[in-house]
Amino acid sequence: MLSDAEVAALHDLLNPWDPEHHPADAFHHRLVMAAGAVLDVGCGTGAMLHRARDAGHRGVLAGIDPNPAYLARARRRDAIEWVLGTAAATPWEQEFELAVMTGHAFQCLVEDGEIRAGLAGVRAALREGGRFAFETRHPQAHAWESWIPERAREVVDAAGRVLRVSHEVESVVDGVVTFTETVTDASGAAVHYERQVLRFLGPEVLNRLLREAGFRLDEQYGDWHGGPLTPGSREIVTVARRG
Structure with a gap:
């Protein structure tokens, strides 16, 4: 991790x-x-x-x-x-x-x-x-609709590792959006996971x-x-x- x-x-x-x-x-x-x-x-x-x-x-x-x-x-x-x-x-x-x-x-x-x-x-x-x-x-712009795994980003960190960062929305309730961020390495193993909540x-x-x-x-x-x-x-x- x-x-x-x-x-x-x-x-x-x-x-x-x-x-x-x-x-x-x-x-x-x-x-x-x-x-x-x-x-x-x-x-x-x-x-x-x-x-x-x-x-x-x-x-x-x-x-x-x-x-x-x-x-x-x-x-x-x-x-x-x-x-x-x-x-x-x-x-x-x-x-x-x-x-x-x-x-x-x-x-x-x-x-x-x-x-x-x-x-x-x-x-x-x-x-x-x-x-x-x-x-x-x-x-009204529904920005969270673009927070989907298919729009993941890849970066190369200081150690030379290729990391893939993806997001997925869990819920949208009364203007409160709960979503997750998952970082995986080149093998597909998760190396970081975080749940976030935004108003x-x-x-x-x-x-x-x-x-x-x-x-x-x-x-x-x-x-x-x-x-x-x-x-x-x-x-x-x-x-x-x-x-």
Whole structure:
């Protein structure tokens, strides 16, 4: 089986942070580079903040994530504050002008109570008027319908192993999608297995929860190029401001 460190390295292989070629990464990168103090909520392996430092960001950068193996990989780069924890338990008070949550990580907050607690933690970390940028998949696009074994991806890891990564949906109930990720080696043997649960929020519910948490909507788009949010949009790209 893959070690936790190998799973973290595999995540970077599957999800390279590349603002030059990925519109989602470019969107967040522009916001980060324009802000003096930035918090990455659910920072994972820290790729976004690493890239910001490489690009010349000289302000305050901090990342928080609940996964110790991912955070260990993030800590390969110093001059950035790394904290083990969750959005609901951020240890900062009004220290950042921007908080970001990339990679659809917001959808890992499933219950209304989790979302409210996460938003409260982010709001507490932001200065008055600070902004929170994040994205969720629009539920009307049914993104989970493409999470099928037939669309598996193959990568070659640092050890030269060919790994096959596939997904399969177990259930879709009231906007909550439960699915599995299976990693197999060249022989077909499973070397990693994980069950994940994501919440697909429509814009009405999402914006209500933001208002209740003390945020006001600054910008909201249906794609990464500033297109309008419509029922046919695949993304809900949101920038909310602490009220």
